[in-house]
Amino acid sequence: MSTQYDPEAIELAAQKHWDDSHCFEVGEDPDKEKFYCLTMFPYPSGKLHMGHVRVFTISDVIARYQRLQGKHVLHPMGWDAFGMPAENAAIKNQVPPAKWTYSNIEEMRGQLNRLGYGFDWRREVTTCRPEYYRWEQWLFTRMFKKGLVYRKNSVVNWDPVDQTVLANEQVIDGRGWRSDALVERREIPQWFMKITDYADELLDELDRMPGWPDSVKTMQRNWIGRSEGVELSFDVKGEDDPLTVYTTRPDTLFGVTYMAVAAEHPLATKAAAANPDIAAFIEDCQKTDAAEATLETMEKKGMPLGISAIHPLTGDEVPLWVANFVLMSYGTGAVMAVPGHDARDWEFAKKHDLPITQVIAPADGSDIDIDEAVYVDKGVTVNSGKYDGLDFESAFNAIADYFEETGRGRRTINYRLRDWGVSRQRYWGTPIPIIYCDDCDAVPVPEKDLPVVLPEDVTVTGAGSPLKDMPEFVDVACPNCGKDARRETDTFDTFVESSWYFARYACPDAADAMLDERAAYWTPVDQYTGGIEHAILHLLYSRFFQRVMRDEGLTDVSEPFTNLLTQGMVLKDGAKMSKNKGNTVDPQELIDRYGADTVRLFMMFAAPPEQALEWSDDGVQGSFRFLKRFWSAVTDHVEGGRAGDVDAAALNDAQRDLRRKTHQTIAKISDDIGRRHSFNTAVAAAMELLNAVNKLDDASEQGRAVVREALEAVVIMLSPMVPHICHELWSALGNESSLVDERWPEVDESALEMDLVELVVQVNGKLRGRVSVASDADKDTIEAAALGDDNVQRFIDGQAIRKVIVVPRRLVNVVV
């Protein structure tokens, strides 16, 4: 064999071997323990970027590791193929989105193969294909029949110049990205899915998901935002209907000094009709984009409506304001303001000179000045009439009881979570399978007429969906009454496609059903890997869809992803790699120069998977250098012929030390990959072992035997990260088998035993010496040895020893 490490030759040979043996194509085998390893599928944007390489390598490492553990591993790949970039490319280059997308997929599939990922390509799923999206349309019509979808008006960003709806991403500093016009909020009818019907289940189940990071579970809990509160009615002077507000702090009710409604609220609309200033203010409120971050960070503005509500307990008049920070989409679109005990209300009251009343006092009796600082903690009620002197819970219950008894309010549970708006005014997406008839209203497309196929031969101009100008698409007979009717031209949010693709991989060719019995074998996903940026939306929508599919009888599984790994971004010069910033590194160039294994190794070694990874050209060099050392360590060894087996009883000290290191390393790497997903430390441990192998200059029979044992272990254990070089070295070591069919090495506990251990000795917590003691030495022996150290005695310096703390096999701390 060649002594020169030639990555391209060995990588192409290894890839050919995997292809020819079809080793990554898996069927269902009920006798084997299955492991479904999945990565978030990519949007086919053109070429692979470093973020892709990172996430797919992590996933491939886990998949290959689990296979070496003897599991039956499914590792599929597909394409999240609908989305805005295809339309943007279409406008720019005059290429139909479909054509652009399919050619990107071809390019990227080739790159994935060159990186040596062990995907089962027979299961490839492409979401823009009718065979895929027809089932999503089908499920939507089932949800329609169950009342799980509905249509209502909701807010979009409107570009008044381009006369088109903009995504939040297309709004830059409140202006349209092409027209530069000030964006307006506008309401249009859109379809919604009732994810709120599942809010409690989605929330409660988080407590039983040990395989997810706590941070993601916390984010989802906060996003769902379940709160227990009270709905209260305030009479409004001159109005028949009362104004209803929701509060989680009814204990502060006596502190209400004003109320505020959203700009879209009917009371505001009514007041605007009579007052041009208010009308102007409301119009001004519309001149902003719809993103919550914008609303929350912009200057809090408001205006009195000139009408008053009546405080339900005191009978006082409370002025009504319209304010830009009240959201029509949350709660009732109106809030009661308690400036003494709510930070935002306090600031607003200060600014507009509204009264601030203290109605809660600190429970510890300390004094506060409510004019100086807001007090938001729970405490004891004051200035609250007959409700004075109550703690939070008593006040909450007393006031809630009063409102329920008088029929003016009720205890209620509120969610921050809103129903999922799935309509998009875009072309390149799944057509929403609805037909509008003047007589029958919105009618779902019957199952026999599915899929509603998206025409692919179109010209995209950027001014609205081209579907609107295609009578052959739009004009259709009502499935109910046969009258002339119009097809919906909006398409689904692309999150709909990504909310169930993981299940479809189990049975991508199922022609008669969304899922078949193969899904029961493979789902749920055992290990899901993807970007932390998907911590809420994609992962929550998928959990919702899984339950919708369950309730449709398609599966018994409720939670789609048992274990979740969220990987960090790839940065260069401290910023995310992106075309905009011009700081991208093309993975293909590095593959051409160093080979796929070097790129994979650097990705795994440079940072733990959850953290951001700082790109380093020098670091890539280092990974390449390591692989060259690895290559020559093995090829040098096999030049001496195949070494025999280890005879543990015949080893000298140096041989025993290396063998101990080998088995310590097996234990460490197994734990690092299998449990901790700490790939960087696993690689470091393999490097250390290889350094130790290179230091042992011993051509004796047992010397070569312990080296072979170490090298074989390293070859197997590094193979998930650098599969090609390991494939080649495995056969170089004289093995007939294919490495992918091997088993992970086992720890020989007897090799780990040690006679002596080194302990650290501290005096008052500071390191002052080291002692070697027998590994089974008792506390007194250890103490005596520690006190016998010269430097330790120097620091004790005759002072009285107050305490000696002995931590077995670690340290001794002498407290004087």
Next chain:
RNA sequence: GCCCGGGUGGCGGAAUUGGUAGACGCAGCGGACUUAAAAUCCGCUUCGAGAAAUCGAGUACAGGUUCAAGUCCUGUUCCGGGCACCA
């Protein structure tokens, strides 16, 4: 603004359950090999003092708990992710 992370040598990072701060690698410095360069190999490498032994300081900042804190607690600060139409 709100929610979730993170901050450790010149750099990426390690320290897994509160117990030796800096594993492993990069860069740098010194040496070997070479006519020379590249490649490779060996040694040193947190900062300060010292010939050395060793000592002092040190994990964003300010406090606290503990025999012992990078790790736990309180407050601050900076950076990143998400905020419902980017994917």
